Amino acid sequence: MTQPRFLPLAEAQAPFFVGVDVGGTSIKIGLVDELGRTLGFSRIPTEPELGPEAACERIGNEVRRTIAAAGLTLPYVARVGLGTPGTMDVVSGKLIHPHNLPGWHEFGIRDRLAHHTQLPVSYANDANAAAYGEFWVGSGRDFHSLVLLTLGTGVGCGIIIGDLTIVGENYHGAECGHIIIDYREDARPCPCGLRGHLEGYASATAVVKRTDEALANGRKSSLAGRIARGQELSPLMVAEEAEAGDTLATEIVMETAAFVGIGAASIMHTIDPSGVLLGGAMTFGGEGSELGRRFLARVKEEVSRRALPVPAAKTKIGFASLGGDAGYIGAAGIARVEYRRK
Amino acid sequence: MTQPRFLPLAEAQAPFFVGVDVGGTSIKIGLVDELGRTLGFSRIPTEPELGPEAACERIGNEVRRTIAAAGLTLPYVARVGLGTPGTMDVVSGKLIHPHNLPGWHEFGIRDRLAHHTQLPVSYANDANAAAYGEFWVGSGRDFHSLVLLTLGTGVGCGIIIGDLTIVGENYHGAECGHIIIDYREDARPCPCGLRGHLEGYASATAVVKRTDEALANGRKSSLAGRIARGQELSPLMVAEEAEAGDTLATEIVMETAAFVGIGAASIMHTIDPSGVLLGGAMTFGGEGSELGRRFLARVKEEVSRRALPVPAAKTKIGFASLGGDAGYIGAAGIARVEYRRK
Numbered sequence: 300m301t302q303p304r305f306l307p308l309a310e311a312q313a314p315f316f317v318g319v320d321v322g323g324t325s326i327k328i329g330l331v332d333e334l335g336r337t338l339g340f341s342r343i344p345t346e347p348e349l350g351p352e353a354a355c356e357r358i359g360n361e362v363r364r365t366i367a368a369a370g371l372t373l374p375y376v377a378r379v380g381l382g383t384p385g386t387m388d389v390v391s392g393k394l395i396h397p398h399n400l401p402g403w404h405e406f407g408i409r410d411r412l413a414h415h416t417q418l419p420v421s422y423a424n425d426a427n428a429a430a431y432g433e434f435w436v437g438s439g440r441d442f443h444s445l446v447l448l449t450l451g452t453g454v455g456c457g458i459i460i461g462d463l464t465i466v467g468e469n470y471h472g473a474e475c476g477h478i479i480i481d482y483r484e485d486a487r488p489c490p491c492g493l494r495g496h497l498e499g500y501a502s503a504t505a506v507v508k509r510t511d512e513a514l515a516n517g518r519k520s521s522l523a524g525r526i527a528r529g530q531e532l533s534p535l536m537v538a539e540e541a542e543a544g545d546t547l548a549t550e551i552v553m554e555t556a557a558f559v560g561i562g563a564a565s566i567m568h569t570i571d572p573s574g575v576l577l578g579g580a581m582t583f584g585g586e587g588s589e590l591g592r593r594f595l596a597r598v599k600e601e602v603s604r605r606a607l608p609v610p611a612a613k614t615k616i617g618f619a620s621l622g623g624d625a626g627y628i629g630a631a632g633i634a635r636v637e638y639r640r641k
Numbered sequence: 642m643t644q645p646r647f648l649p650l651a652e653a654q655a656p657f658f659v660g661v662d663v664g665g666t667s668i669k670i671g672l673v674d675e676l677g678r679t680l681g682f683s684r685i686p687t688e689p690e691l692g693p694e695a696a697c698e699r700i701g702n703e704v705r706r707t708i709a710a711a712g713l714t715l716p717y718v719a720r721v722g723l724g725t726p727g728t729m730d731v732v733s734g735k736l737i738h739p740h741n742l743p744g745w746h747e748f749g750i751r752d753r754l755a756h757h758t759q760l761p762v763s764y765a766n767d768a769n770a771a772a773y774g775e776f777w778v779g780s781g782r783d784f785h786s787l788v789l790l791t792l793g794t795g796v797g798c799g800i801i802i803g804d805l806t807i808v809g810e811n812y813h814g815a816e817c818g819h820i821i822i823d824y825r826e827d828a829r830p831c832p833c834g835l836r837g838h839l840e841g842y843a844s845a846t847a848v849v850k851r852t853d854e855a856l857a858n859g860r861k862s863s864l865a866g867r868i869a870r871g872q873e874l875s876p877l878m879v880a881e882e883a884e885a886g887d888t889l890a891t892e893i894v895m896e897t898a899a900f901v902g903i904g905a906a907s908i909m910h911t912i913d914p915s916g917v918l919l920g921g922a923m924t925f926g927g928e929g930s931e932l933g934r935r936f937l938a939r940v941k942e943e944v945s946r947r948a949l950p951v952p953a954a955k956t957k958i959g960f961a962s963l964g965g966d967a968g969y970i971g972a973a974g975i976a977r978v979e980y981r982r983k
Contacts, residue, residue: 386951443810444810458911460805460807461805463802463803463805465802465911465912465913467912467952468913468914468955468956469913469951469952469955469956470913470951471909471913471949471951471952472911472912472913473911473913474910474911474913474949475911476910477910477949478820478907478911479822479903479906479907479947480821480822480824481822481823481824481825482822482823482900482903483823483825491949493946493947493949558824561821561824564821565820565821565907566911567813568813568816568817568818568819569800569807569814569815569816569820569908569911569912570809570814570911571807571808571809571810571811571813571814571815571816572809572810573810604835605835607813607816607819607833607835609728609811609813610809610811610813613810613811614810
């Protein structure tokens with residue numbers, strides 16, 4: 300995650316918003332101004348085993364601390380935006396079954412957080428919040444619409460069209476990790492249990508699996524040596540060996556890029572967005588690394604092979620720019636949209 | 642096409658709208674009231690070889706005749722809605738390269754039709770117009786969002802979310818015939834020239850091709866006899882033989898349904914609409930035929946195998962209900978939305 304640069308209060312523009320991004324390991328809390336600039340930031344451990352009520356109480360305390368540390372008081376903050384992972388009911392503000400928050404099922408998190416922060420709370424899926432963050436102040440700030448693919452353990456997705464976040468009728472909009480890129484019966488299994496989904500090809504889990512299979516099939520690679528020395532195969536290890544010039548590792552990275560391009564083309568033929576942005580750990584270092592730039596070039600090449608001529612020529616494909624800050628900034632941005640509507 | 646039942650003027654509700662649906666063979670013109678009910682209808686040949694200016698002039702004359710025949714005069718009509726096929730620029734109101742209207746390239750059809758009708762014209766893609774028609778007064782009238790797949794020579798698509806039609810940044814939104822369902826190099830070619838697209842599996846063209854291949858591979862079928870008697874293989878022939886109990890023909894129809902279900906699942910994981918509607922000639926008779934009902938049941942079965950549990954359980958899958966009227970009714974409906982915004 301990039302460390303946020305804090306904007307001095309004297310340069311900030313009211314009203315202010317707090318963004319809260321709840322993850323399985325940690326909760327990020329950011330104080331953001333009207334222009335999406337961060338004035339204060341805090342991260343606390345999620346400690347899911349203590350339950351969601353305790354988490355809401357700790358978030359409430361941390362929100363107050365963050366506001367005070369920036370030299371503000373509660374009345375200056377117009378609204379809180381909250382992003383959570385997994386299945387949810389946005390309208391009633393409830394978590395349903397967030398897989399990485401065991402025991403937090405069927406919990407009315409929005410209203411409990413409103414209670415503990417003493418502020419109105421807007422609620423969103425974390426992937427949609429991240430997409431909104433990129434749309435508001437990140438790489439997508441010049442776009443009218445965008446798709447953010449977050450490549451990590453899974454393949455997350457958020458879609459923004461104008462000021463509309465594609466939430467979906469059953470809060471399953473933008474589950475693009477589960478678009479089918481291979482309908483055949485022998486397609487790769489996805490962690491969700493079904494076959495042929497993008498996530499079964501382009502996620503970190505899939506990278507490890509595809510590498511494992513290639514090594515089991517006798518492919519020569521410097522990765523084999525590291526595994527023999529007791530290291531566990533990981534996407535980071537694949538990236539390191541690709542950077543060192545290993546053929547198999549490079550192939551795996553470039554194949555991953557091709558799968559991302561295939562998925563992007565299908566989404567482009569459904570949404571036709573201004574741009575498709577790629578974020579998450581599985582962007583192999585992103586714009587700042589040679590491997591990341593080669594990864595992006597391969598994604599673009601595949602899109603131009605797979606998409607219809609007009610979107611192939613016009614849709615901008617690039618890296619997201621907010622890193623791990625996208626979630627809380629976007630949650631704050633969604634709170635701002637709701638605040639302005641009222 | 643279902644013959645529209647004309648609403649008597651005395652029962653109609655002002656304001657009125659005219660919908661124009663331009664196809665490669667014919668142009669449909671309908672006069673529609675505030676509630677989407679048809680008061681008058683006319684169909685004229687497109688005669689694309691005479692060029693688009695002549696067509697706009699003939700449409701203008703026919704619009705006036707249709708309005709007069711319904712007992713109305715021009716001032717009662719608030720706006721015209723125009724739907725055209727192929728690539729277009731909605732903002733500037735221009736056809737770009739409509740493949741089935743040769744020579745109609747780069748033509749500012751919206752403003753020329755406004756000139757010839759003396760009415761303001763709203764402009765839309767024909768597939769989006771049809772989707773809006775189903776959304777407004779057809780099978781989708783109880784939905785908040787929908788995807789209409791029009792199964793014909795190709796696979797057309799329109800997506801509506803609330804009052805937003807997914808037009809796309811480059812007017813390539815809802816080109817779902819070109820989502821990739823098989824990324825492999827040996828995937829079926831699509832008429833667009835690329836491989837693995839839904840249209841390469843589920844269109845009329847694909848049905849003929851898949852049947853041809855099965856017969857060439859020595860599959861026994863009553864279709865072979867009809868071809869030997871000089872009849873040309875067509876989707877209608879496949880449907881007839883499937884209805885008569887031929888095993889191969891039935892397999893082809895049910896495989897087509899499975900491909901539609903695969904495509905629907907991917908779109909559901911992107912949009913999460915209230916419903917997915919199926920229209921066009923390739924619905925094998927639709928709700929009114931035994932084969933059509935078996936086709937739909939197979940689509941639903943495939944969706945429930947392929948989609949995530951929540952959308953699989955909740956998304957409504959059914960037939961469109963406006964038939965060939967969807968285009969002009971939807972174009973009129975889009976005109977109504979623009980009229981109410983102004």
